[in-house]
């Protein structure tokens with residue numbers, strides 16, 4: 001296979017950065033250009049592990065800037081876009097949907113327009129074949145809506161029923177990607193993944209929020225009754241799934257990626273509390289490093305749990321049926337929840353300088 005040049009949008013975000021680390025480690029001859037606007041969720045420090053790699057380049061810019069995207073596609077000879085850039089936090093989409101419409105819908109449209117122009121129209125104008133290319137769009141299981149406790153998990157055939165401004169904006173972008181394939185022949189694939197967890201996760205999201213609040217002796221806020229169910233996947237397993245879709249997936253298809261690992265939010269919090277208590281019991285150096293951790297709760301982090309008013313329109317349950325991806329692409333997650341959550345907690349305990357800068361008052 002010839003070497004690829006990937007344009008990774010949103011590569012300074014949680015999954016994008018993990019994907020870039022993964023890709024350069026497993027495909028060392030490929031080139032990766034990250035395009036990221038560095039919003040509050042973007043963090044250049046998340047790309048420190050690849051900063052000195054000669055196959056890596058960072059470009060600070062907005063996916064809505066179509067001219068910039070066109071220039072990058074041409075000048076860097078990009079043949080593959082992996083599109084992560086998005087506004088991704090449901091709570092923020094409820095209080096301020098504008099940015100979600102702008103980045104998730106208009107931004108995706110901008111990338112599609114630029115791809116069509118540079119990869120298909122320009123060569124055609126010169127009497128040539130289109131540039132061999134791939135546009136991979138990263139989406140979420142949230143576009144499928146919510147499930148009752150006994151309903152079957154989402155398949156790729158499940159009708160879209162997004163319930164939040166976030167999921168609605170992602171659904172709109174999914175439809176645009178599909179349309180660019182059917183109407184213009186753009187060579188696309190899409191993947192819809194469940195909740196990710198792992199290193200470099202912004203501390204407003206559930207798992208890093210719980211870990212960092214325990215370390216700062218702050219309440220652990222639980223929405224409603226805490227019985228909302230999500231499927232959880234270790235972030236590197238998401239990166240592996242995308243790699244398989246890029247290498248073996250069929251054009252125009254979308255693939256569900258999941259961990260077959262459903263948990264109620266409150267149970268996730270209990271597991272994290274238990275592992276954090278154990279870490280402090282077995283490693284006395286942690287008490288010196290984090291003198292405020294569980295101070296008021298005397299080493300019992302679960303006492304910090306505080307139930308708060310539920311999120312408006314909160315989806316009750318998401319569950320992913322990834323049979324198509326498992327069968328067609330031989331995809332199996334490598335990390336169990338037990339190993340993945342242990343690695344994640346360890347990472348946060350050892351990388352305070354990364355997350356403390358993102359939290360007020362820590």
Ligand code: NAD
Nearest residue numbers: 010012013014015037038039041042062063085086195196
């Ligand atoms: P994130 O919020 O951590 O990162 C988003 C990144 O995109 C940031 O680096 C940000 O600076 C950048 N960005 C935002 N707007 C931009 C713009 N206009 N131009 C260029 N860059 C911009 O998000 P994440 O959790 O890493 O999610 C990445 C993708 O994966 C998203 O598309 C999301 O919908 C999808 N997804 C996330 C999850 C999850 O559990 N986090 C699950 C399934 C799918």
